[in-house]
Ligand code: FES
């Protein structure tokens with residue numbers, strides 16, 4: 001199983017990590033233990049003591065250090081062993097791997113690569129306590145390959161069908177029928193489309209108000225979804241020639257969701273999300289969250305069923321169609337990035353072997 005390593009993966013919301021607690025997390029099949037340090041910053045170590053391979057998450061946090069509670073080895077937040085009971089000299093080889101970990105936008109991010117952890121690559125999430133947005137965070141776990149969840153988010157034509165019954169966010173033919181505009185951006189794709197002359201779903205609008213909505217999302221590696229919805233008076237889409245509305249056109253309302261799909265193992269994934277309106281409509285934030293939760297449970301149901309179907313016949317290929325434009329473009333780029341990174345890693349290994357011969 002090949003993953004992109006040189007990128008940030010979301011491992012939780014900041015509030016999920018209580019002080020003085022070792023939190024085990026499986027990421028890309030690797031067991032990691034995550035903890036808050038005394039200054040509030042984060043540490044992350046391989047969750048396997050190098051002595052006799054007991055999990056460090058069963059250990060004890062002592063200040064910013066982690067003590068294995070099998071035979072007492074103590075490791076600092078960089079992974080170096082700094083104490084071995086009954087032994088004075090400690091070889092530099094006695095260590096565990098450490099991972100760059102940091103908090104940004106109310107979320108905790110881990111860098112899984114060997115290269116420099118580039119903070120510029122942390123996605124533009126909006127967390128709780130933001131001055132412009134009233135966001136509510138959530139998490140859902142999946143028994144499915146993370147890229148099936150990516151594919152679902154990359155193609156919102158599914159809203160018409162998967163979310164048909166619940167009237168959660170869609171229930172409109174237009175998600176499937178409207179023309180989408182797909183363009184490549186750095187590390188992902190941008191997809192925009194108009195939903196015209198439609199009632200806002202559920203109780204989000206003012207009674208039966210009919211509006212046009214410009215919906216635009218960026219989908220970035222390894223599984224980051226940033227969706228803005230701008231609500232305008234009906235007729236705006238036609239006035240904009242069905243193109244992106246100009247930046248100086250003020251919407252009646254707007255809402256945002258940021259989401260991160262994180263592979264735990266080959267077929268288990270975590271799905272983190274925050275959703276909400278701009279702060280002027282903060283009173284509706286729990287409504288947004290409830291509707292999102294309903295919708296995301298519907299997504300999970302079809303995706304986990306899809307995973308079982310794929311497992312029953314793993315050699316059957318998918319059949320991409322016009323609606324899959326964004327999925328296809330993103331996946332091609334993502335596969336190329338993974339292949340390039342894997343190639344570089346292999347090259348480094350070959351070079352290292354040559355040096356040691
Ligand atoms: S297994 Fe950790 S100290 Fe022995």
Ligand SMILES: [Fe+2]
Nearest residue numbers: 159162295299
């Ligand atoms: Fe969905």
